[in-house]
Amino acid sequence: MRLACAGARRRPMTASSLPAPPAGVVDASRVDARAKASGATLYTADLQPDGTLHAAVARSPLAHALIGAVSTQAAAAVPGVVAVLTAADLPAGLSGRRVRDTPLLATGKVRFTGERVAVVVATSAGAAEAGAAAVEVDYDELPAVLAAAAALAPDAPLIHEAPWRYDGAVVSEGDHPNLQSQVDEGDRSEVERALAGAAWVVDRTYRTPAGHQGYLEPQAWLAVPSGPGAVRLWATTKSPYRLREQIAQCLGMDAAAIEIEPVPLGGDFGGKGAVGEAPLCVTLALRIGRPVKMVLRSGEDIIATDGRHPSSIRVRVGCDAGGALVGLDVDGLFAGGAYAASKPIPSVNLHGVADAALGYRLPCFAIRSRIAYTNTMPKGHMRAPGAPQAVFAVERGIDELAAAAGIDPVELRRRNLLKSGEADAYGHRWPEARGVETLDAATGVVMTVPPPPGWLAARGVAAYARPTPAPGPTSLRLEREASGRLMVEVPIPETGTGSHTVVRQRLAGALGVPPASIEVRQGSTGTLGYDPGVGGSRVTVGMSTAVDQLAEAWVAAGGDGPVSVDTQPGDDQPALAYCVQVASVAVDPGTGQVKLLELVSAVDVADIVRPASHRLQIDGGALMGLGFALLEDLLEEDGQVWASNLGEFKLPTAADAPALRTVLVEGGTGVGPANVKSVGELTNVPVAAAVANAVAAATGCQLRQLPITAERVYWAMRDREAG
């Protein structure tokens, strides 16, 4: 019942035994560390200009209902309340990152529990909330569609009347009216034929729950009128330029009239790319002529923003008698929630599903990813969107196939992981594919944490491959301040990853000056060109490429500024980065409790710009993966989010964290002049499958649903005993 490591090369390349950073790289402390540790850093919720009014929304208690009479008198009578508004009082524009399907306030009907129905503006946050609680709404309840499969049934109630008419829609009139988006790749009939001739086939369906990004800073907005029809906005956004565009589209404004101001984020993980209440706050500020601030309470943020899609993913995979994969079919079905607005990519889907076929040599494949409108909280992007779900399914499927074929699961992966120069399932040839090296590095680590006496113990492995993107457009500006210090202005907020420190470090290296002589400042959207925002694991590769161009321009200008660069995509090619994790778990045979004792993350790297930031991305990702594996579930049932606060929606604590062991597989070829492979969205992905595979090895029970709670394991063990 233990994961066999026979034949694996021992490569004890732990992070602590790594050689020193390359010459010229000074690993100075973070630019923002001292201010953060002393409480001086101001986040959006900390800002409050004189005369600020506070907004709060009344939210729907029902998942699907027609809105009848709305009575605002009681709300208006609450002391301090300045205005109570419903959809009828506001512009009719819709907002979204691609599909614009979300009204400022629910119009005609509500589509999920927690949807905003009315907004109250008051002189204090408390008065606004009291006002919101006093808004009376008559509802005429409609049948709610809560699960994706039910939503796509032929006679399902309609959530939107004509979703194909929304701007940016990727569905057409012939599609099921509850379809948000669909991605279909590969050739399913070819897979059918291949599996029919396979020696071993598994056909399993895996399920993962709705989740939340779990950032600890609730979303917030502060809109301040700055002139006729113009506004300045501080927002918990990771994509200022895109948010400006989205607000302008929604409200019919000129984007130049909106300035998104710099402010750090208290965590993001994908959740802070949403449009959120930004257009509502902007329109309120312009209408009332005073600053309007809205700070979500944590519980509101959890039930009503843009969490992780729950999934049901069917995996069919087969191999020949020698253990070579002959075909893979991944068919994912996701409940997208009431609005599609939070998904930014052109497909309005989750790229992680299509990426789940990247890591292996596959003679044929089929990938389908369908997202349905459902009467649940709208779902968006969360750290490697779709990949944690799809990789959980595929890597469980690979393990179940190994068990069926009687092949060691590590060996089955070793035989099938893509090698350098081979083409992936889509036909893209990767000059470098170091899956086997990464697998060997992971399985070669000697794990030492013992299980509690009497517990069942075993290890499980899982792999993930993700492209590091080529650098995209961004803009930077450098000037010398009167004090003599260099000031570099960047277009992205510091979300926590250390991006501003990476910029300083790269620039210091390029200019040959001490990092301490450079200040990094986020510019407003009024001062720099364009940047698509933080996301897609593109920041370090994109910023370091742009910084190098900035340094060249600075030198060309004689070392005197100011100089600006607006970079465009060059001819850099993406690179493939692997992450292989080994989970060592113990299972209490009496209760089913699973304890993750030790987690090895082997990460395929090229050069590392800033080792301290790189390591934290690895560690933090691994622990987020643990949460997905063992703890986190919004418990979306009956149209309600039952785990509606951080007491119920459990994030891993310091005491939950296992021993995190990192192995860097060095010497890779990365992207751009900095020669880097992305790391921010790797280690959160394979954990859940590695843990579930280990639980299967320890107990003989195939857990196919997350999170792996004690109850699920307990009943799986009892069912197995009962035969």
Added chain:
Amino acid sequence: MRLRAEVNGQPFEAEVDSTTSLLDVLRSAGLTGTKEGCRIGVCGVCTVLVGGLPVSSCLYLAPCVEGADIWTVEGMAEREPALVDAFVNREGMQCGICTPGQVMAAAAAARETLPASDGEIRRYLEGNLCRCTGYKSIVDAVRTYLGG
């Protein structure tokens, strides 16, 4: 009612209701280093010291601190520069929103156990969530500060 207490070693007065939280009192007074997180006493983001003990200021009613000795991150950072240095040098943060609470928990830990093992530090920090770091660098920072 009028609240009189001592905050960061200085006399402090504020007009409060019986249901006002200590968190709201502090933030209204401009002490925004103390952040609002879950508001149900789970996440630890709003941790301050009352009489030397760490409390979730979101659940601590203002009238209960009448006459108390209260410390927030702003005051603690001035009083204990070594504490800030430990978080800076060990990179005990990423986004920073939980950091004031972690710093205050570390300050409280220093009163109780010296020096502490990693396991003890982890148990002590159980009430202070961090979504970014994976905790190791925070534990390192606390251990450094405690002299471990």
